[in-house]
Amino acid sequence: MDAVLVGIALIDVFFNVHTAESLRLAFALVGAFALLLRRRMPLLTFVLTLPSVVLSDAIFAALAALYTLASLSRRRVLLGACALAFTISDMTSLPSPSLDLSSTATLITLGYTAATAAAPVFLGQLVQTRRDLSLRLAEISEARDHERLLTTQTVLAKERAQLAREMHDVVSHQVSLIAVRAGALQVGTRDAETRQAAATIRRLSVQTLDELRHMVSVLRASGGRPAELTPQPSLAELQRLVDGSGIEAELHTDLPPETLPDGLPPTVQRAIYRTVQEALTNVRKHAPGATATVRIHREADTVHVTITNTTPTRPALPLPSAHYGLVSLRQRAELLGGTVTSGPTADGGYELRLELPADNSA
Known part of the structure; x- marks a missing residue:
C-alpha cells in the first residue's frame, strides 16, 4: 500500500x-x-x-x-x-x-480547499472509529463467553452442593441405620450363619459410609468453590499467568527461583497469585490498551507485591461486574495478617499493593 x-x-x-x-x-x-x-x-x-x-x-x-x-x-x-x-x-x-479574501472567487476556492482538507480527516476518523468498534465487539464477545462459563460453573456448583446434601441427609442416614441394625442382629442372634451375614452387612455398610463421606466432602468443596478440585496455584505458575493475561505485562521478582514452590507457605503463595490474577483482570477490563508491571520482593519477614498499570489508550467498556474482587482480596489478606491498598498513580494509571507476612502458615 x-x-x-x-x-x-x-x-x-x-x-x-x-x-x-x-x-x-x-x-x-x-x-x-x-x-x-x-x-x-x-x-x-x-x-x-x-x-x-x-x-x-x-x-x-x-x-x-x-x-x-x-x-x-x-x-x-x-x-x-x-x-x-x-x-x-x-x-x-x-x-x-x-x-484576496474580498473576492468571491477566492472565497469559493477557499471553501473547496477547506472541504478537500476536511475529507481525509473525516475519513481517517471514520476508519479509526470502525477499528475501535471492532476491538470493542471482540472484547464484549470475549466477556460474554467468560460470563457464560462462570454461569455454567455456578449452576454445576449448585447442583453438586444439592447432591451432597441429598447424599448426606438421605443416603448416609439410611446406610447408618443398616449398619446399626446389622450390628444389633450380629450381637442378638445365636445362629452362626446369621451372625456371619450380619457382620458382613455391617462391615460393608461402614465401608459405604466412609466412601459416602469422602464423596460428600468432595461435592461440598466443588459446590462451594469449583476451582478447589484442581491443584491450587503457586508462585511457580505466576509467570505463566502474566504471559497469558491478554495484556502487555512484565513480572519482576527478587525471590530466588528455588524458593518459588517451597520458600513461602501455600496460603501466602495462593494469596499472591489471586491478587495478581485479579489485578491483571481489572487492567484488562477497565484500562484497555494499558501495560502492567508486577513486582514481588521480600523484606525481612514481609512479602511486598505491587501491580501497576499505565494510562488506558482506549475507553473502558461497560462490562458486567459485581465489584467484589478487591473486597475479596482485602478479606483474604486480613485473614493472613496482611493488607491490600489501591489507588490511582500520578501519571493517570492505577496501582494495587499487597503486603503479607512471609512466615504465615494459616
Missing part, C-alpha cells in the same frame, strides 16, 4: 511540477517519498509534504499523509490545525503569494 501511494504521488508530481523548476521538484519528491514514513511518524510525514503544497499543485502526498494522521491520532485539535495548515498552504502560491 505504501508503495502504491508513493507511486500515485510521483504521478501527481509528474503532471503538476515542471522538471525545470528544481526547487519545487525537490520538495515535491521529498513529500512523495515521505509517505514511506506515514505509519511510524504520521505527523512528521504531513509536515514534510506541506512545502510541496505551498510551492506546487502536487497535493496528493499531503492528503494521504493527512488521512494517515487522522486514522492514528485522537487529538482533534491537532487534526483541525493540520487541515487548516493544508488549506492555507494550498491557497498560497509562493514565491509570490496572492490571497
Whole structure:
C-alpha cells in the first residue's frame, strides 16, 4: 500500500511540477517519498509534504499523509490545525503569494480547499472509529463467553452442593441405620450363619459410609468453590499467568527461583497469585490498551507485591461486574495478617499493593 501511494504521488508530481523548476521538484519528491514514513511518524510525514503544497499543485502526498494522521491520532485539535495548515498552504502560491479574501472567487476556492482538507480527516476518523468498534465487539464477545462459563460453573456448583446434601441427609442416614441394625442382629442372634451375614452387612455398610463421606466432602468443596478440585496455584505458575493475561505485562521478582514452590507457605503463595490474577483482570477490563508491571520482593519477614498499570489508550467498556474482587482480596489478606491498598498513580494509571507476612502458615 505504501508503495502504491508513493507511486500515485510521483504521478501527481509528474503532471503538476515542471522538471525545470528544481526547487519545487525537490520538495515535491521529498513529500512523495515521505509517505514511506506515514505509519511510524504520521505527523512528521504531513509536515514534510506541506512545502510541496505551498510551492506546487502536487497535493496528493499531503492528503494521504493527512488521512494517515487522522486514522492514528485522537487529538482533534491537532487534526483541525493540520487541515487548516493544508488549506492555507494550498491557497498560497509562493514565491509570490496572492490571497484576496474580498473576492468571491477566492472565497469559493477557499471553501473547496477547506472541504478537500476536511475529507481525509473525516475519513481517517471514520476508519479509526470502525477499528475501535471492532476491538470493542471482540472484547464484549470475549466477556460474554467468560460470563457464560462462570454461569455454567455456578449452576454445576449448585447442583453438586444439592447432591451432597441429598447424599448426606438421605443416603448416609439410611446406610447408618443398616449398619446399626446389622450390628444389633450380629450381637442378638445365636445362629452362626446369621451372625456371619450380619457382620458382613455391617462391615460393608461402614465401608459405604466412609466412601459416602469422602464423596460428600468432595461435592461440598466443588459446590462451594469449583476451582478447589484442581491443584491450587503457586508462585511457580505466576509467570505463566502474566504471559497469558491478554495484556502487555512484565513480572519482576527478587525471590530466588528455588524458593518459588517451597520458600513461602501455600496460603501466602495462593494469596499472591489471586491478587495478581485479579489485578491483571481489572487492567484488562477497565484500562484497555494499558501495560502492567508486577513486582514481588521480600523484606525481612514481609512479602511486598505491587501491580501497576499505565494510562488506558482506549475507553473502558461497560462490562458486567459485581465489584467484589478487591473486597475479596482485602478479606483474604486480613485473614493472613496482611493488607491490600489501591489507588490511582500520578501519571493517570492505577496501582494495587499487597503486603503479607512471609512466615504465615494459616
